[in-house]
Amino acid sequence: MNVISFLIGMTAVVSGICVVGLRNPLFSAFALVVNLLAVAGLYASLDAHFLAVSQVVVYAGAIMVLVLFVLMLLNLKSESGRRLGFVRCATALVVGCMVVMSALPPILAHFSGMSSSTVSDNMMSSVGTVQAIGRELYTKYVAQFELASLVLLIGIVGAVMLAKRKNVELAPRPGGLVGGSK
Amino acid sequence: MNAIASFAPILVLSVGSLGYLLGGRAIENVRASALFAVSLIAIAVWCTLGLSDTAAAAGFGIVVNSGTRILAVVTCIAGLVSIVATSGSLEGEKVAMLSEYYYLMLTSLCGALIMVFAADFLTLFIGVEVASLALYCLCAARVDERRSSEASMKYFLLGCFSSGFLLYGIALWYGATGSLALSAGGTVAVNAPIVALSFLMILVGVAFKIGLAPFHFWVPDVYQGAPTSVTTFMSCVVKVAAVATLVRVLASSFGFTELWTVGPLWILSVLAMTVGNLAALQQRSIKRMLAYSSVAQAGYMMIGLVVAGSAAEAIGATLYYVIVYCAMTIGAFAVLSAIGPDADSIDDLKGLGKRSPFLAVCMTLFFLALAGLPPSLAGLMGKVYLFSSALSAEFFGLAIIAALNSALACAYYFRVPVAILSTRDDIGEPLRVPVQATLAIGLCAVAVVVFGALPENLLVIVRDAAQSLVVR
Amino acid sequence: MVAAWPPLSSVIIVPALVALLAMGPWFARERDTNGRLCRIWALLGCLTTLVLLMSIAGAGLSNPQSFLRVEESLPWIPSWGVSFHLTLDGISFVFALLTCVITFAVIGWSSKPAAAGPAWYALLLLGQSAVTGAFLATDLVLFYVLYELMLIPVLVAMVLWGGVRRMQAALKFLLYTMFGSVFMFIAILYLGWQGVQTMQQHSGMSSFGFEIATLSSMPRLALNEQILLCLCFLVAFGVKIPAVPLHGWLADTYREAPYGMAAFTAALLGKVGLYGVIRFVVPLFPDALAVFGPYIAAVGAVGVVYGGVIALTQREIRSLLAYSSLSHLGFCILGIAAMSQMSVTGAVFQAVSHGLVTAALFLLFGTIIEREGASDFESLGGLAAKLPVTAFFLMIFSLAAVALPLTSSFVGEFLILMGSWTNYPQWTVVAMAGVVVGAVYTLTAYLKTMFGPASDTVPLRRSDISGGDLVVMSALALAVVGLGLIPSRVLSVVEPAVTLQIETRGPSGSAKGSQAGQRRGVEDDAQPSLSSVAAQTVSMPVNRDAAMEYVLDH
């Protein structure tokens, strides 16, 4: 891991903390975009170029745009009302630390025993080109690939079903233009 | 060719359900939609029964053996019966769009089948997501109902959170073995801590779907908030599929004997039955009560998996109990939905004996079965099977806690038959139960009685299934 | 081996069938306005059962040289080693007979809950079916199923037609019973698992591991094991009987249940507990019983006094009856604990007698309560002048309750006291003190209701006993007095079965006994009846001496 990767990683962490910490949802969303881009950078540094590109396009592009759209649509301000209790924050942080502390050592321990030669051998061949991944997708994982279409279709149908309303005559809410978003 | 053929049930459901999207007005009424769904599921069942076993390695992410076949059939039939049973009350529930509703229902069922058949973790995860995503939407099917969308949101957020853990577990499994296949355990020492970590993460995801405490919090809220028809469907289909997943994951990847499989399962099982029963004691809403009860019942089911390392029979016990549970729960929810879209409080059941003796008798049978009391022996026999396998594996503490819990459970199960038997002033007119509901409820009632009174055939099937599931 | 016809299961099936038919539309209120047809139908069903029972037992009973033992075994759930195994021997016969008689009496008693239609009869018949089944079952799982099943009609009747606090009472009853029986459930499963395992080891085949014959022929369990399992069984039966610290449900249940069902419950349900102890606990856990014996005896004797002492100051009739039951059943517990031939026979006899007496008392007092609209002694009194027939029968049954000689209870108590004196003189004396207390509260109850200046309350319902009720009461009275006068007929039916139960495995933990047990188990395997697939009804009218030899040999 070189310095650049390290910096990107730090960016990812900091932006992640920002997502959690910033009170304005909009800022959180932007932080998330940064985070996703940083992760894309990490993919690239791991030779998963196709995924890096996909990440930028799908996540940082499509998904985040959708999120931002909804945020704008609902015209949300920062979280109102009282703050979350200190106890809750502390508990969450402690629990988070506990999880990291109990999960990381076994992972590290497991791979520290692995002989470096095999690993480096493997490293050579794991190039995430479009071609390689495409081959995998259409041979070994073709069934899953087809099934994934099902997921997308559910996404479409579900969104349609939820967005469509029978009683359209409801008065428009002050919050925004909801009824006919379909 | 064989491998593709083994996709038949999934294909039938996934492709067939497109009919709802394409069929337009032809399928806009409830009866036609339901009939179409039923026929699709029936075909799927038929296909499932016709599937031949696949070699584990050869399939496209799918494995067919007598175990998965039975589980798939159970899932399908559970879905079928719940769809039939509740189809009559859909209009009353003001479900948003019928064709989409049925499409999502069938797709969810399809996802459950994928979960059951999955041969690798990727397929498994896709199955989980297909089943869940469809259900997230279905929960919100009463779009104008505040509780419905609230339930949906909770389910969605919590579900995604837990599937994050599931996914991380899968990632760790991949990290440990270098493969996504379920049964790639040969390349790694199974008792490595990373595998334990992986299992725990996966367990969290699956336990959430099963509704084991302390991952059960969505269960009461969602069961109560979702339309009764959806609750009926998900209470059985999701649970069967998730338990099947857990069985498969344990049997093919992690084994039943490690401390880190037995221990967490023991804790979750005990917590689920205790928390479920204790919380159910306080409920006035039948749907919430049934929700907590299903948490407790899930706890019982886990007994079989906890002890499977020492008693090979035990998985059969879990399967038997899952089947019985489906019959009991579908029946109970179906009766509830037959009473009315907003029937929820226990007081709504008062006078049921007068309004519809048939429903009253069936409901009583279901609740007696849930409580493990005769004459609907299925519940009792399920417990016989589970507890005796626990005892034969020398898990005495577990068996005793479970037994005490099942006694405690009588306290709240008892309230429903009591309400049915008692009367109030304004019991309302006699209920007109739709034919399809009558059929489905009757079927459940028969199942509850017959599976208990003459369990031998089912036992043979279940034992066979258990054996084929355990063979790695 | 003579195949008996009709099969034993008909005794269980017929009442259930009749019950289901009684719920049919032909007994709807519009057509059968008074429910008279339905009652006749139910009575016929009951009578048929009685006839069936007698005809099955006939062969064994008619021959004085033989003793009664009829078996029927069907494979039920072979993969768990569970069979549908019924045995009619002396003990189960008298209890089954009692069940028939009590059901008959309660059905025949003209007064029933106001709103009850055919469901009343159906529930009673279902109850009869379950209780009879429990008395006949010798497979533990089958027994457990029926044991739980018999709860249902009682609960339903309570919830439908009970008193004001019926819900709480029913829940209490249910929970007490369930918390008792889950322990037995666990113990049964544990035993069954052991049984199946042992049978597989011995014979290499999966056999009926839950059958009492199989289980009692297993090599003995370790003492610790026995003690734990025995405790589980005893807790369950102790709740049901009820034995002293476990009787929390008793008063509420009897108070809130419709009194016909209270009669049924008091007369029969507890007897299943006693029966269970004799049938299952005695042969299964001989060593544990040897350890527990003094404590059980203490529970029984203390129960006699405890129930009696509490009954002394009860102001409510049904509470008094409840605690008097507690007291009377204490004798039975003591008798069983003493484990002598005489005391156990006496306990069975006392159980039967208590069933008859308590059912009659519940019916009589229930009618009085219904008639006067009050159930506390303060507002009753002087009824003897107004209800001479009731007073007469009440006197007979009160006297039977205080175990006056020439009533059935005397025979039971006498045998129990004489039989347990040898083993537990101290507890026997305590129980004898209970005899005195029993006289006090029973006569007080009679005094406060029947004697004294005639109150001028207006009767709410019809007055004195007449018609069919007279027949019912006379029959019960005749039974009570008849059993007191000529108990030998019944005793000689019960005794061989009791002896068989007690002596199947001697209470000592000697090696000899366990060898005999093993030997017996092996030989049992050879009997085709255990493994036969088809339905097989076996009747064994064995010569008496031969039977004893059989016991000793095996």
Next chain:
Amino acid sequence: MQSSQGLLTLLVLIPALGSALTYGIGRRLPALSGFIATLAVVAAFGCTVSLWRGIGVGAESVTVSLGSWLSFGSFSLPLELYFDRLSAVMCLVITGIGSLIHLYATGYMAHDPSRPRFFAYLNLFVAAMLILVLGKSLPVVFIGWEGVGLCSYLLIGFWYSNRDYASAGRKAFVMNRIGDVGFLVAMAILLQYCGTLDVVNLNTPQMLAKLPADMGLIAGLMLFFAATGKSAQLPLFTWLPDAMAGPTPVSALIHAATMVTAGIYLMGRMHGVLEFDPAVPATIMWVALATAALAATVALVQNDIKKVLAYSTVSQLGFMFVAVGAGCYGVALFHVVTHAFFKACLFLSAGSVIHGCHHEQDMQRMGGLAAKMPLTCVSYGVATLAIAGIAPFAGYFSKHAIFESIHEISNPYLTAQLPLIGFIATSVAVCTALYMGRSFILTFLGSYRGSEHPHEAPLVMTAPVFVLAALSVVGGLLLHHSLPTYVTGPLPPTALHEAAPGILGYLIGSVPGIVGIGLAVWLYLIAPSLTKTIRKFAWPFEKLFSGKYFIDELYDRAIIAPVAAISRIVSRTINQTVVEGSGGAIGVVTSAVGELTCRVTTGQVATYVLIMFGAIAVLLRLFV
């Protein structure tokens, strides 16, 4: 032989059937009920006489088996009746005096609407009493034992609309029940060690040899304890005075002549067991003396004529037990018989008085009745002399025999105290004469103090009284040679002393009676003012006596109240709080925990997630 067995069966059956018939027919024709009942008892008397003559001539005893009763397996307990000399005497008394009293009752109860019930009970009593004395084994005796208790209970509470009467019945039954515990324990011991409960076998030395020393002692004491219940001895005598609540014929038959002597009969029957350990007769002696003295002193101050007689009965029963304690069962039996004569006579006469005075029982409100009911006066007077022990009336002989038997005592526990025993017995005899004299004087002499118009009883009542009076006169003279020795065989031999025959002897023997009667005459007739003086000085005694030694109060405070309190405490505290409450408490705790469990489900996604996350952390920490 065959015929005598039949007769024996009939003897029991006739009164039993009579009872049923009386009630059955009597409900339609109440007038007939007394007649039928009397007829039944007379028939029984006939049977008895014929049987008695039979055993005199031929066999020593008659046994008849009415079938097996409690038989199963190796245990056998047939329902057998056994008629020997002892039974014969008892039966003769029961049926003989019973006939007379039945006859009397037809007059006494002539106007009671529930006559049939009364006579049915009375007949039933006779049947039970016959079973008691005829039973061949202890359980059969016990049938009769309990049967007479039952009838006593029913008859005391005959006028049940008065709750006090009914309570008195209950008291009698319960007191007897307490004694029954002794009976049961004794049976249990005897059955365990001797293996039989046959009354004839049990007294044989072989059987007695099987008894361990301590168990033999306990069995004897327990049998006596049983007898104290039935025969109203300390500590269980308090029911008998209360039992006077019943109709007077009942008091005469049951609570004077027959039932209360069942204890004596039992002692006689089981003499072998009693004498197994000399401590038992010694105990009996002291208890009997104490009872006799206590009852006699109480009787001194009673104003209710029946109460006087009741305490007198207790006292006389004490005398009988003195004889038992002395080992002279024959003598005891002799006193049973004479006592039956004169006490029945006294009761029936008192009944006539009560009947004549329109149910007035208080002697303070009587007096001068000699003129108004002379016949009754005569019979009462004769019987008073008899009970006072004045020769040649019946009581003299039996009492005298008892005094004689005291001299014969060879019991090691008693020989030292013989003078004391003699003194107490004599004092009691004086007392007896005193209180009987007092009652006679207060009732029949002086002037009438009541407000009613007393009248003489009808013939149907006076006739039996006179028969009894006659028996009280000559009974002793006729029987004093024969009876005590007649029963030797069933009973151990009684050494009879022809003590002080002739007039002189009679006079000396009558001294206590004469003194007592003289005192009575002096105190109540000649110098009534003296009583007041005595009262002034002896008020503590009077208080003690009229308070009946406060034994009832003692029982109330020491036994009944504590038991009731215990009952209440157990019922409220232990039963409701601990036993039933523990269930409730578990329920409350469980539902509280359930409530907590529910409260965790706050409906807030954030909470759910946090808990899930926490659970994951814990799981990871535990298992990785």
Next chain:
Amino acid sequence: MSSVLTYVGLSMVLFVIGAVGVCLRRNAIVVFMCIEMMLNAVNLAFVAFSKLHGNLDGQVAVFFVMVIAAAESAIGLAIILSVFRNIESVETTDAGQLKW
């Protein structure tokens, strides 16, 4: 190889940050974003392991996760919108009618 493990560690940290975010945030959309971050963290782990093992299975898995995440976001946002229409808020604290 140690570098690849650093990625795994990073992914774990990111995952936990996301999870903590889910615990702490009340705005449903932000919660959803945190969940997306968790999925991303898993993806990172997949890629790292893929690199480690030298096969492409992990990367394929990431591809599928992306697909699913996309569908999830469509449905999730639709659900959140539906909630907003009913209670005019997207704060999870306001969606607390179903409880106990």
